[in-house]
Amino acid sequence: MIGSATEQGVELQSYYGRPVVKEPVWKPEVPVYFFTGGIAGGCAVLHGLARLARNDPLARSSLYVGTAMELVSPALLISDLGRPERFLNMLRMFKVTSPMSVGSWILVVSGGASTTAAALELLGILKPLKSAAEAVSFAAGPPLATYTGALLANTAIPVWSEARGELPILFGASAAASAGAANVLFTPPGAAAPARRAAVVGSALELGIVQAMELRLGFVGEVYKHGEAGKYAKLSKRLVAAGAGLLALGGRRSRTAAVTGAGLILAGELALRWSIYKAGFQSARDPKYTVVPQKARKAARTAPDRPRT
Amino acid sequence: MEPKPRVGFFTDTSVCIGCKACEVACKEWNLLPPDGLEWTGHSYDNTGELNANSWRHVAFVEQDKPLKLDGEVATADGGPAPMRWLMESDVCKHCTHAGCLDACPTGALFRTEFGTVVVQEDVCNGCGYCVPACPFGVIDKRDLPRSEHDAPLALPLLGRKEDGRVWKCTLCYDRLKGGHEPACAKACPTDSIQFGELDELRERAHARLGKLTTQGWNGAQLYGADPGDGVGGFGAFFLLLDEPEVYGLPPDPVVPTKHLPQLWKTTALAATAMLVGLAACFGGRA
Numbered sequence: 001m002i003g004s005a006t007e008q009g010v011e012l013q014s015y016y017g018r019p020v021v022k023e024p025v026w027k028p029e030v031p032v033y034f035f036t037g038g039i040a041g042g043c044a045v046l047h048g049l050a051r052l053a054r055n056d057p058l059a060r061s062s063l064y065v066g067t068a069m070e071l072v073s074p075a076l077l078i079s080d081l082g083r084p085e086r087f088l089n090m091l092r093m094f095k096v097t098s099p100m101s102v103g104s105w106i107l108v109v110s111g112g113a114s115t116t117a118a119a120l121e122l123l124g125i126l127k128p129l130k131s132a133a134e135a136v137s138f139a140a141g142p143p144l145a146t147y148t149g150a151l152l153a154n155t156a157i158p159v160w161s162e163a164r165g166e167l168p169i170l171f172g173a174s175a176a177a178s179a180g181a182a183n184v185l186f187t188p189p190g191a192a193a194p195a196r197r198a199a200v201v202g203s204a205l206e207l208g209i210v211q212a213m214e215l216r217l218g219f220v221g222e223v224y225k226h227g228e229a230g231k232y233a234k235l236s237k238r239l240v241a242a243g244a245g246l247l248a249l250g251g252r253r254s255r256t257a258a259v260t261g262a263g264l265i266l267a268g269e270l271a272l273r274w275s276i277y278k279a280g281f282q283s284a285r286d287p288k289y290t291v292v293p294q295k296a297r298k299a300a301r302t303a304p305d306r307p308r309t
Numbered sequence: 310m311e312p313k314p315r316v317g318f319f320t321d322t323s324v325c326i327g328c329k330a331c332e333v334a335c336k337e338w339n340l341l342p343p344d345g346l347e348w349t350g351h352s353y354d355n356t357g358e359l360n361a362n363s364w365r366h367v368a369f370v371e372q373d374k375p376l377k378l379d380g381e382v383a384t385a386d387g388g389p390a391p392m393r394w395l396m397e398s399d400v401c402k403h404c405t406h407a408g409c410l411d412a413c414p415t416g417a418l419f420r421t422e423f424g425t426v427v428v429q430e431d432v433c434n435g436c437g438y439c440v441p442a443c444p445f446g447v448i449d450k451r452d453l454p455r456s457e458h459d460a461p462l463a464l465p466l467l468g469r470k471e472d473g474r475v476w477k478c479t480l481c482y483d484r485l486k487g488g489h490e491p492a493c494a495k496a497c498p499t500d501s502i503q504f505g506e507l508d509e510l511r512e513r514a515h516a517r518l519g520k521l522t523t524q525g526w527n528g529a530q531l532y533g534a535d536p537g538d539g540v541g542g543f544g545a546f547f548l549l550l551d552e553p554e555v556y557g558l559p560p561d562p563v564v565p566t567k568h569l570p571q572l573w574k575t576t577a578l579a580a581t582a583m584l585v586g587l588a589a590c591f592g593g594r595a
Contacts, residue, residue: 015555016351019358042587049588082435089415100413101414149576154566156443157441160441175583194590284446295554298561301561
């Protein structure tokens with residue numbers, strides 16, 4: 001036993017300061033995928049809505065941007081595998097107890113549908129099949145953008161697990177903001193109003209949810225104040241706030257303001273995913289984040305009825 | 310597969326002498342690669358942790374505490390301060406509700422006919438999700454560094470890696486199939502590691518705890534013997550002489566999937582909110 005410290009009134013003991021839980025073994029491909037998958041999911045929804053609203057320029061740009069992201073995403077995930085040649089094993093079964101399994105199926109369905117729709121749009125053939133593919137892609141978009149929050153929360157990493165009430169919602173807001181921003185870049189300004197609103201409102205919500213999450217996490221959430229997670233969390237907030245402000249104030253009149261604002265939002269949302277990814281490593285590395293909440297939980301459960309021996 | 314009675318380990322740390330025969334027997338039987346020679350400076354522990362290549366790990370804890378609450382007190386150099394040296398052979402817990410098993414997307418992790426949790430190495434694709442899903446930090450990826458043969462980011466299918474899968478204790482599945490006890494239990498010279506049917510081991514452990522408590526052993530407690538705990542009880546449980554965290558074990562482990570039903574509801578809510586929110590962005594004039 002090395003190192004005793006009092007945290008939250010609980011005497012902290014640890015085994016030579018060694019971690020209790022393992023750090024994730026995911027490489028940077030994974031947080032980048034959270035970003036690209038979010039854009040893909042958001043674009044699928046924007047595309048469907050733009051079709052319904054007969055906003056053809058936005059429908060086209062969201063289809064192509066979304067499909068590009070749908071193609072990049074599985075490449076990133078396969079690259080992260082320890083055995084990339086076995087990527088098809090992801091589809092050996094469907095397990096509702098595994099967000100990774102559920103997510104793999106969502107990505108396959110969503111990617112297949114979006115790619116089909118984009119190819120048929122380019123070729124200008126098979127209208128009914130294209131509409132069906134668009135409908136499937138539209139339905140798969142929101143799950144694609146949000147399941148990654150559940151993926152992180154369903155672990156033993158304290159800062160992810162304890163944020164299970166916020167992460168899916170946070171990822172949804174971040175996806176809406178980044179998909180909106182990406183479409184601002186590629187849509188003629190006259191048709192880009194819904195994308196601008198998505199970017200601005202999504203950014204505002206994302207900033208609010210992050211703030212609420214950090215407050216509620218308290219002790220466990222302090223990793224967002226330190227190290228690389230802290231650095232990127234702060235950077236993300238500044239980039240997103242600046243980008244959303246610029247886009248809201250000048251995005252309608254000035255193309256330069258719109259493009260700069262959208263670029264800042266995209267960079268900020270990528271930084272957000274990176275900070276959440278890094279927070280998991282920091283949270284696992286220091287045993288106090290695992291031990292202190294568990295000690296407190298155990299004490300609260302045993303204290304009322306029987307005296308502690 | 311015909312179901313068999315559930316088996317496991319009862320590791321009684323009060324008789325562990327820290328010989329590490331379990332670590333060696335495990336390495337030899339399971340042909341585990343070397344972990345490197347690193348002097349940690351942490352008592353006699355140079356293994357450090359359970360990982361892909363160490364499936365038994367003996368923890369050494371030096372304490373200024375008496376071994377017994379009354380009666381005999383060992384001291385260093387005949388000085389007045391009491392001292393004791395705790396040793397504990399850690400292993401995969403083979404949880405009743407196993408986080409790694411629930412998280413595995415490929416079905417590589419499965420529950421055997423003996424009630425143990427095992428990785429099928431011909432199925433595992435190295436996604437790594439089980440690693441942070443384990444509340445005990447047991448399962449780990451055997452990862453060899455990227456080489457020049459690995460493909461760049463965009464060409465993953467051309468990459469070549471020598472392992473990249475996850476590994477952990479199998480409770481010597483191959484030996485069980487042949488009717489033998491696991492290598493670590495076989496090698497343990499003091500019966501600190503006891504192998505057997507889980508129900509019987511739990512009875513034995515409660516009896517042993519009763520005896521140690523009567524004799525006034527400081528801090529004696531069972532860890533993982535309660536089927537009502539956050540992982541439904543361990544298949545491999547322990548008798549400890551101090552709080553679990555002193556040995557690097559989580560004091561109140563809970564399987565992550567316990568919260569998953571609620572988490573899926575939150576996710577469905579998030580997805581719906583995203584859809585409605587984006588639809589609202591299409592209202593009004595451009």
